Amino acid sequence: MKIKPLTENERWILSFYRTSEISGALFFGRLAKSLPPGPIQTDLTKHFADESQHSWFWTRCLQTLNSEPIKLETAYQDQYVAATGMPANIMEVLGITLIFEKRVIGQYALHRQAKELNPEIAKTLDLIMEDEKWHIEWVTKALKCMENEYGADHIDQTLKRFYAADKEVYKKTVTEHEERIQGILKYRKD
Numbered sequence: 597m598k599i600k601p602l603t604e605n606e607r608w609i610l611s612f613y614r615t616s617e618i619s620g621a622l623f624f625g626r627l628a629k630s631l632p633p634g635p636i637q638t639d640l641t642k643h644f645a646d647e648s649q650h651s652w653f654w655t656r657c658l659q660t661l662n663s664e665p666i667k668l669e670t671a672y673q674d675q676y677v678a679a680t681g682m683p684a685n686i687m688e689v690l691g692i693t694l695i696f697e698k699r700v701i702g703q704y705a706l707h708r709q710a711k712e713l714n715p716e717i718a719k720t721l722d723l724i725m726e727d728e729k730w731h732i733e734w735v736t737k738a739l740k741c742m743e744n745e746y747g748a749d750h751i752d753q754t755l756k757r758f759y760a761a762d763k764e765v766y767k768k769t770v771t772e773h774e775e776r777i778q779g780i781l782k783y784r785k786d
């Protein structure tokens with residue numbers, strides 16, 4: 597089968613995804629290393645293994661399509677701490693994670709709807725989205741278990757704060773890279 601070459605914009609966005617997956621893997625990996633034994637340590641270890649795998653899937657996808665990843669200096673998450681402040685405890689870390697994971701799956705789902713999507717990209721998005729669903733699931737459960745310690749209302753308020761920060765970061769990212777991603781953005785609802 598003849599492979600349709602990637603456009604420069606497609607190459608850029610897949611490289612952007614790859615870089616963000618690497619940043620996620622490094623973040624969760626460090627966290628998994630620092631936690632004591634228990635269910636959160638277990639799930640975070642699997643979580644970071646998944647994110648590492650995702651960065652490999654994007655690398656493989658780019659190479660299958662006769663391209664190479666672009667070395668990008670910044671990842672989506674880089675602006676998070678500036679927008680939300682340093683997380684103060686494990687509940688806040690998981691709160692940011694939940695909001696971030698929802699953004700990731702939303703972006704991948706949006707990309708999945710793009711017209712004449714390259715089958716290799718579609719396959720990679722489907723593969724990754726399966727794992728991302730589990731990420732949202734376990735973090736939601738872990739936050740539920742923390743309600744006794746932190747209070748359901750307080751957790752709810754924290755999530756709202758992070759949600760607002762994420763919206764800002766996303767808006768900024770979209771504005772910055774608009775011409776590269778406009779093919780995907782037209783499917784956006786918010």
Ligand SMILES: [Fe+2]
Pocket residue numbers: 617620646647650700724728
């Ligand atoms: Fe991922």
Ligand SMILES: [Fe+2]
Pocket residue numbers: 620647697700727728731
């Ligand atoms: Fe994830």
